[in-house]
Amino acid sequence: xxxxxxxxxxxxxxxxxxxxxxxxxxxxxxxxxxxxxxxxxxxxxxxxxxxxxxxxxxxxxxxxxxxxxxxxxxxxxxxxxxxxxxxxxxxxxxxxxxxxxxxxxxxxxxxxxxxxxxxxxxxxxxxxxxxxxxxxxxxxxxxxxxxxxxxxxxxxxxxxxxxxxxxxxxxxxxxxxxxxxxxxxxxxxxxxxxxxxxxxxxxxxxxxxxxxxxxxxxxxxxxxxxxxxxxxxxxxxxxxxxxxxxxxxxxxxxxxxxxxxxxxxxxxxxxxxxxxxxxxxxxxxxxxxxxxx
Numbered sequence: 001x002x003x004x005x006x007x008x009x010x011x012x013x014x015x016x017x018x019x020x021x022x023x024x025x026x027x028x029x030x031x032x033x034x035x036x037x038x039x040x041x042x043x044x045x046x047x048x049x050x051x052x053x054x055x056x057x058x059x060x061x062x063x064x065x066x067x068x069x070x071x072x073x074x075x076x077x078x079x080x081x082x083x084x085x086x087x088x089x090x091x092x093x094x095x096x097x098x099x100x101x102x103x104x105x106x107x108x109x110x111x112x113x114x115x116x117x118x119x120x121x122x123x124x125x126x127x128x129x130x131x132x133x134x135x136x137x138x139x140x141x142x143x144x145x146x147x148x149x150x151x152x153x154x155x156x157x158x159x160x161x162x163x164x165x166x167x168x169x170x171x172x173x174x175x176x177x178x179x180x181x182x183x184x185x186x187x188x189x190x191x192x193x194x195x196x197x198x199x200x201x202x203x204x205x206x207x208x209x210x211x212x213x214x215x216x217x218x219x220x221x222x223x224x225x226x227x228x229x230x231x232x233x234x235x236x237x238x239x240x241x242x243x244x245x246x247x248x249x250x251x252x253x254x255x256x257x258x259x260x261x262x263x264x265x266x267x268x269x270x271x272x273x274x275x276x277x278x279x280x281x282x283x284x285x286x287x288x289x290x291x292x293x
Contacts, residue, residue: 028074028086028094051110053140053157057279059272061163061262062107064151064286066099073102076116100151103286104144107153111140128217143214150265154272160253161278162214163262164207165270173202181206181224189231201231204261204269211273212238212257216250235260250275
């Protein structure tokens with residue numbers, strides 16, 4: 001279910017769907033350790049070429065293949081992240097989590113010209129993370145989303161944003177799920193579509209909703225049914241005064257969300273939401289070799 005994958009934060013507040021996370025910590029499997037710790041930490045932390053920050057309101061969107069983590073990904077994570085990884089029951093989920101966080105640290109470290117293992121993060125009131133602990137770090141905004149083996153990392157220079165990617169599941173949505181997260185107008189639009197189109201359109205709509213909720217830093221504290229984005233995938237503005245109270249701090253930062261669908265791997269839907277608008281979107285890719293381009 002899409003709501004299980006609401007990653008309003010770098011720490012993935014719900015790391016897996018129900019039944020896939022243990023309450024008690026368990027050791028990482030040897031399979032996971034062998035896959036993710038492929039040499040010394042010193043080699044993994046050797047910085048690659050620095051990255052230039054996005055200009056003005058441009059956004060860099062990184063596509064990550066979680067089957068291919070960066071070298072020594074496990075060593076890049078802090079103690080809290082490693083503990084979270086141990087809570088997953090299945091090795092595939094441990095690997096995806098560690099790969100997503102390892103890539104995120106490596107890429108952000110290149111923007112900041114700092115070792116990825118030295119980056120520090122603080123969570124907002126509803127779990128959205130931000131860089132902290134070093135002068136200038138907090139001005140680099142980012143958001144992470146993953147679904148199965150694919151992830152997207154969006155990066156901006158000081159502009160709050162949210163990104164979401166969803167693997168399209170052919171068994172969803174059912175009527176109860178759709179009516180529970182869509183506005184009345186969206187639900188009416190959905191049921192008028194041919195049945196073969198409804199699944200893809202629903203997930204594209206959900207990705208746009210979740211990107212908005214993450215850009216605002218609210219996650220599921222914002223009821224999805226109150227957020228109308230419609231079924232069209234065209235770039236649009238979501239007016240915040242129609243959604244939030246005048247006292248909400250997001251209103252002071254911007255009066256609208258700039259919302260757009262993103263390029264996504266086959267079988268997925270993805271969206272980007274940016275407070276106050278965005279310029280160009282530059283797509284980049286992390287490579288299986290550990291490099292990026």
